Amino acid sequence: MNVPDAAQYDGLAVTVIDIDDPADPRVDDFRDLSNVDRRPDVAVRTDGAVGKGLVIAEGVFVTQRMIASRFTPHAFFGVDRRIGELAADLADPSLAGVPFYRASRAVMAETVGFHLNRGVLAAAHRPAELSVAEVIADARTVVVLEGVNDHENIGSIFRNAAGLGVDAVIFGAHCSDPLYRRCVRVSMGHALLVPFAKSDDWPGDLDVLRTEGFTTVALTPGEGSVPLAGAVTGGKVAFLVGAEGPGLTEETMQRCDVRARIPMSRGTDSLNVATAAAVAFYERISRSE
Amino acid sequence: MNVPDAAQYDGLAVTVIDIDDPADPRVDDFRDLSNVDRRPDVAVRTDGAVGKGLVIAEGVFVTQRMIASRFTPHAFFGVDRRIGELAADLADPSLAGVPFYRASRAVMAETVGFHLNRGVLAAAHRPAELSVAEVIADARTVVVLEGVNDHENIGSIFRNAAGLGVDAVIFGAHCSDPLYRRCVRVSMGHALLVPFAKSDDWPGDLDVLRTEGFTTVALTPGEGSVPLAGAVTGGKVAFLVGAEGPGLTEETMQRCDVRARIPMSRGTDSLNVATAAAVAFYERISRSE
Incomplete structure (x- = not known):
């Protein structure tokens, strides 16, 4: 079991879901982050095909700013410790029911494709562009x-x-x-x-x-x-x-x-x-x- | 034979020497450039041992500036094309007899440890520090x-x-x-x-x-x-x-x-x-x- 013991956080709006298997499709939006074509933040692939075009925040500060922005996260992926650091932000009612996929550093590294020091990611769909x-x-x-x-x-x-x-x-x-x-x-x-x-x-x-x-x-x-x-x-x-x-x-x-x-x-x-x-x-x- | 045909350049001060074997000890000062301990620009290794502490210039512009500086190159390593681009600089009399190790991109990549877009390197020993x-x-x-x-x-x-x-x-x-x-x-x-x-x-x-x-x-x-x-x-x-x-x-x-x-x-x-x-x-x- 790689996942640390579940800590108790009061008042989180997000739903914490443990991920043990790096291949779990629920964390596909965070997979292969540095792969030139498969990475989820690519809008147009090198072959011209349409990519997911997600917006990915990494680290505590950037995740906080994403929550405060018009780019509303639809999923989080991070280690237990970051839930504690982000607890006040993750209590925002606008995040009610949004999944926080909790995993060990090792599982995260395998999903993401490299060792992610910052320990937390958030993904958002692109809203309509401003003129x-x-x-x-x-x-x-x-x-x-x-x-x-x-x-x-x-x-x-x-x-x-x-x-x-x-x-x-x-x-x-x-x-x-x-x-x-x-x-x-x-x-x-x-x-x-x-x-x-x-x-x-x-x-x-x-x-x-x-x-x-x-x-x-x-x-x-x-x-x-x-x-x-x-x-x-x-x-x-x-x-x-x-x-x-x-x-x-x-x-x-x-x-x-x-x-x-x-x-x-x-x-x-x-x-x-x-x-x-x-x-x-x-x-x-x-x-x- | 990976090395391109030798181009003729008039008036070079440096001595052009072809390198066919990435393991050639003459290019040791450019070896494993991104290896944390073996890289030649490390002055003090992670275990405290003394490294070569060389100064490495890469690319045409930086190499030109090294030649103009108090860091006098004692060796160059690059592809044939860069000799042409640097011909005027490599004619500087202060470089008389300094080796320019010429190699193919493939040989360079294997020596250096990665594909070096900039195509040319220069190495200098550290002069006395200024106060x-x-x-x-x-x-x-x-x-x-x-x-x-x-x-x-x-x-x-x-x-x-x-x-x-x-x-x-x-x-x-x-x-x-x-x-x-x-x-x-x-x-x-x-x-x-x-x-x-x-x-x-x-x-x-x-x-x-x-x-x-x-x-x-x-x-x-x-x-x-x-x-x-x-x-x-x-x-x-x-x-x-x-x-x-x-x-x-x-x-x-x-x-x-x-x-x-x-x-x-x-x-x-x-x-x-x-x-x-x-x-x-x-x-x-x-x-x-």
């Missing part, structure tokens, strides 16, 4: 990504946005899925809390932003850029960032109001895209304090 | 780390330091080795170019910094901190950052002139330590432009 109009409705500061396809960078941008007062993230063309497990983890769960939308009219949505009163600020070290400190105004601002290396496309930059650069030492590369975004967010939040 | 006095002698802005033991964060701090005008990095207590392969890679090679020193009198060296005219600024979200924008002065500045989570020790903060915080949204975590450092570096460089 650009919805996420900018009450926003004063937004960040718009173009061609950013590194999950770690996208996760860091969400974390920085949450920390530095950015209200929404908008995905332009050629960005990766922000709900991939690695992205959610690196974001510390903020990918589930900071509203985001995928543009379905790119770069046309930049004109929507301008119509709604946003000053669009393209972050670029290139020609014609002004120092960031002078480019950030007091009204609504949308910062645009492109992928490391290519940066923003010229077409996109031409639709922006301002091109702004971060002052850099001579002979160095650009900053990491999430770091550059953080600097811009900081410039904004520190001027409005 | 704190040496690295601060001509510096106007330095960053001091305490308890930062994540290689990726240390690498990012070097990259951000290089990009945002920081002259030196000082390691206080409980930091990881900045010359670990992952750190060098994440730093984009700047760990080899930005001067750094390990404090051998901690936290006493903070008094040395103050004696040398540096204002010591502890980055902390805690009580008694002032907004970063008001804390950065025009003279010499040393920023202190601690590990994510614990942050700087109270003892260290008490020795600093100022405690400064980055304005943050309510209810969010601190920023990643390298991101927080970048924001401080930006505050400094943008005020002095």
Whole structure:
């Protein structure tokens, strides 16, 4: 028997169910987490087939944020100890009857496909996507990504946005899925809390932003850029960032109001895209304090 | 025969030597790169024994920076194509007679222990370490780390330091080795170019910094901190950052002139330590432009 003795927790809304067999189909939504095609968070497989596209939270903090978000978990999978750590969260009435599959570390490792230090996972189905109009409705500061396809960078941008007062993230063309497990983890769960939308009219949505009163600020070290400190105004601002290396496309930059650069030492590369975004967010939040 | 046809390159200083056998002892300095104990960049093994402690550069950009640095490569290991890409760098007279071990991707993968996308490696012995006095002698802005033991964060701090005008990095207590392969890679090679020193009198060296005219600024979200924008002065500045989570020790903060915080949204975590450092570096460089 690998499962520890059942601890008693008062007031849990979830239903604790012990899992002894790593092959138990009830934990299929947590199976093969690092398998490129079988992993449950893949929305579109490499062969083009539709994957489960689940959202997976891992660890106590991210699981707490998922519970607090619009991504309502439909199942948990974790070791006994994490039930204790999450007891207050797992008492949320919205989780009534949701299964918490409890297992030993060894069973979890075999199901998941690797040893999971964080000891707890939660899975949610994707809710309806928000539109650009919805996420900018009450926003004063937004960040718009173009061609950013590194999950770690996208996760860091969400974390920085949450920390530095950015209200929404908008995905332009050629960005990766922000709900991939690695992205959610690196974001510390903020990918589930900071509203985001995928543009379905790119770069046309930049004109929507301008119509709604946003000053669009393209972050670029290139020609014609002004120092960031002078480019950030007091009204609504949308910062645009492109992928490391290519940066923003010229077409996109031409639709922006301002091109702004971060002052850099001579002979160095650009900053990491999430770091550059953080600097811009900081410039904004520190001027409005 | 796995090795491609030998291309002709004029004017190389290095000596190109073909390697057909992954077990060839001449490439031992590049063997088992991801093995926790046998990897050549380990200075002290998990059992306390002394490792080779080599510095390993990977990829074209980092190799170029190593050649330009005080870490002089004593051997290269790479595929034929990378010789072409590095031809101008490999013509440097300081590299006269240094072996460039040329191999196929398959032979490299077997020696190194994994498939190395970047296709080229360079190895250097560690030169004598610089002292704190040496690295601060001509510096106007330095960053001091305490308890930062994540290689990726240390690498990012070097990259951000290089990009945002920081002259030196000082390691206080409980930091990881900045010359670990992952750190060098994440730093984009700047760990080899930005001067750094390990404090051998901690936290006493903070008094040395103050004696040398540096204002010591502890980055902390805690009580008694002032907004970063008001804390950065025009003279010499040393920023202190601690590990994510614990942050700087109270003892260290008490020795600093100022405690400064980055304005943050309510209810969010601190920023990643390298991101927080970048924001401080930006505050400094943008005020002095």
